[in-house]
Amino acid sequence: MQDDSSSRKPIAWSIAGSDSGGGAGIQADLLTFADLGCHGCTAITANTAQNTMEVAAINAVPVGVLTSQLQALQRDLFPAAIKIGLLANAEQVDTVAEFLRALRQIEKVPVVYDPVAVASSGAVLTEGSTAEAVIEKLLPLCDLVTPNLHELEWLARAPVNSGGQIADAAQQLCGAGCNAVLVTGGHAELAAGEIADFLWDGYRGDWFVGRKVSSANNHGTGCTLSSATAACLALGYPLRDACVVAKAYVQRGLRLGSDRMVGAGAGPVGHRGWPTELEDFPEILLPGEKRAAAYDYLPTASGSSFVQGFAAPDSVSLGLYPVVDSVEWLQKLAELGVRTLQLRIKNPGSDLRQQIARAVTVGEKYDLRLFINDYWQLAIECGAYGVHLGQEDLQSADLDAIKNAGLKLGISTHGFYELLRAYRYRPSYLAIGAIFATDTKDMRDQLQGTAKLARMAALLPEYPLVAIGGINLERAPAVAATGVGSIAVVSAITKAGDCAAAVGEFKRILEN
Ligand SMILES: Cc1ncc(COP(=O)(O)OP(=O)(O)O)c(N)n1
Numbered sequence: 001m002q003d004d005s006s007s008r009k010p011i012a013w014s015i016a017g018s019d020s021g022g023g024a025g026i027q028a029d030l031l032t033f034a035d036l037g038c039h040g041c042t043a044i045t046a047n048t049a050q051n052t053m054e055v056a057a058i059n060a061v062p063v064g065v066l067t068s069q070l071q072a073l074q075r076d077l078f079p080a081a082i083k084i085g086l087l088a089n090a091e092q093v094d095t096v097a098e099f100l101r102a103l104r105q106i107e108k109v110p111v112v113y114d115p116v117a118v119a120s121s122g123a124v125l126t127e128g129s130t131a132e133a134v135i136e137k138l139l140p141l142c143d144l145v146t147p148n149l150h151e152l153e154w155l156a157r158a159p160v161n162s163g164g165q166i167a168d169a170a171q172q173l174c175g176a177g178c179n180a181v182l183v184t185g186g187h188a189e190l191a192a193g194e195i196a197d198f199l200w201d202g203y204r205g206d207w208f209v210g211r212k213v214s215s216a217n218n219h220g221t222g223c224t225l226s227s228a229t230a231a232c233l234a235l236g237y238p239l240r241d242a243c244v245v246a247k248a249y250v251q252r253g254l255r256l257g258s259d260r261m262v263g264a265g266a267g268p269v270g271h272r273g274w275p276t277e278l279e280d281f282p283e284i285l286l287p288g289e290k291r292a293a294a295y296d297y298l299p300t301a302s303g304s305s306f307v308q309g310f311a312a313p314d315s316v317s318l319g320l321y322p323v324v325d326s327v328e329w330l331q332k333l334a335e336l337g338v339r340t341l342q343l344r345i346k347n348p349g350s351d352l353r354q355q356i357a358r359a360v361t362v363g364e365k366y367d368l369r370l371f372i373n374d375y376w377q378l379a380i381e382c383g384a385y386g387v388h389l390g391q392e393d394l395q396s397a398d399l400d401a402i403k404n405a406g407l408k409l410g411i412s413t414h415g416f417y418e419l420l421r422a423y424r425y426r427p428s429y430l431a432i433g434a435i436f437a438t439d440t441k442d443m444r445d446q447l448q449g450t451a452k453l454a455r456m457a458a459l460l461p462e463y464p465l466v467a468i469g470g471i472n473l474e475r476a477p478a479v480a481a482t483g484v485g486s487i488a489v490v491s492a493i494t495k496a497g498d499c500a501a502a503v504g505e506f507k508r509i510l511e512n
């Protein structure tokens with residue numbers, strides 16, 4: 001992925017207004033792009049006259065001036081993602097929409113639109129007919145739209161007062177043609193002390209819940225959130241990962257920038273570098289937990305109840321973790337001194353229960369940390385050490401039963417969003433994959449790379465983390481350097497010419 005393999009910075013464009021006060025618009029976007037590792041380019045739509053107290057003038061640029069900026073950028077600095085902010089009138093909306101339509105025929109560049117229409121101060125920033133032009137011409141070209149509550153009402157043409165109404169209005173906007181909507185919750189506090197954003201991606205809704213930070217320096221949070229999302233998309237992150245990292249970036253800016261006074265009014269949100277601390281990342285609300293009621297976020301009929309806190313393994317570092325498909329492999333690897341192992345049978349025969357029971361016996365004999373993949377009921381019945389579940393399994397497995405039986409639980413994750421979501425359950429370990437391409441399983445759309453793995457691992461330095469996917473002896477040192485305490489492998493062990501030598505070398509790398 002871009003984030004790992006290229007030394008060139010991805011290019012992100014901001015098509016937005018200049019804020020002479022330096023807190024929002026183009027100025028906030030450029031600081032954000034730079035902080036998150038992108039080269040920022042700009043096409044200015046308006047030269048606003050602002051300070052921390054007021055919006056004195058908008059000063060829209062003529063569409064010819066806007067077009068010449070866009071064309072110059074297209075000729076030499078083709079974008080990996082585009083953020084759009086203030087469009088001052090319907091003519092500008094038409095111009096940008098027409099330009100994007102042509103650009104996206106060359107390459108489908110992700111577009112994030114922050115529908116800046118009303119400043120936090122209440123100042124109206126666009127001319128009257130802009131909303132119609134946006135809905136008809138621009139939304140169908142957007143991958144993500146990031147309204148705050150006022151802007152959601154402006155576009156949905158309806159008052160929005162509750163979690164349910166936010167979800168309905170977001171779906172309505174998606175119906176107008178954009179791929180996804182992230183409603184920012186800075187203007188509402190649906191649960192005391194919490195500021196939550198709602199993401200609708202056309203299929204599924206998610207609440208990202210952050211702690212409320214009381215800060216006078218909150219000017220530019222909407223611009224910063226949308227440009228941070230665009231930056232993460234430019235880095236190659238999938239939408240949900242981009243949204244949670246962007247929210248964490250804003251949260252960090254609010255937290256660390258809260259005491260730096262600039263001007264006499266609302267000062268700019270801080271731009272304080274890549275979010276490295278878990279406290280800035282949102283909690284992913286899970287259906288079935290009590291607090292979800294405040295957001296009208298109801299459990300699905302098939303969903304299991306929310307359970308947290310699974311038994312901790314005896315070490316944060318689980319070491320070399322081969323994933324194998326037979327009891328014979330377990331026995332062989334146990335004899336070579338491997339302590340963490342998984343039985344992963346993908347084509348079970350009629351003797352599945354017997355195999356799991358035999359595996360458990362081997363596990364007890366060698367004092368293994370032995371995880372059974374998928375078959376959590378049989379794992380409980382056979383008294384296994386632990387089970388490993390994928391994201392989809394979390395909807396159907398009886399987590400209560402697994403916890404009450406005292407089994408350890410490992411959960412697969414693929415990116416920031418899934419990591420944060422799985423962490424809510426406080427499982428025994430969290431697996432992160434696929435780090436590299438692999439022939440063992442089709443993970444093409446979920447490759448993380450070591451740079452992103454390191455950023456995820458930094459959030460949970462004291463937690464048992466396992467890296468998996470395409471890891472071999474050559475790549476293992478770079479994976480171990482990210483701070484994960486365990487490396488899970490299939491083919492690097494099962495297809496090794498000399499299995500004992502491979503085990504020894506992996507152990508040496510991990511112990512170093
Ligand atoms: C350690 C570890 N990490 C991830 C996986 C993948 O599990 P899952 O997502 O359940 O997919 P399948 O293995 O069932 O194909 C794993 N098995 N082990």
Ligand SMILES: Cc1nc(C(=O)O)sc1CCOP(=O)(O)O
Pocket residue numbers: 412413414432433434435437438439440441443468469470471488489490491492
């Ligand atoms: C089973 C599996 N799960 C993955 C995930 O990312 O969840 S990657 C993977 C395959 C790991 O095999 P190998 O070591 O041969 O690449």
Ligand SMILES: [Mg+2]
Pocket residue numbers: 373374388389390
């Ligand atoms: Mg599985």
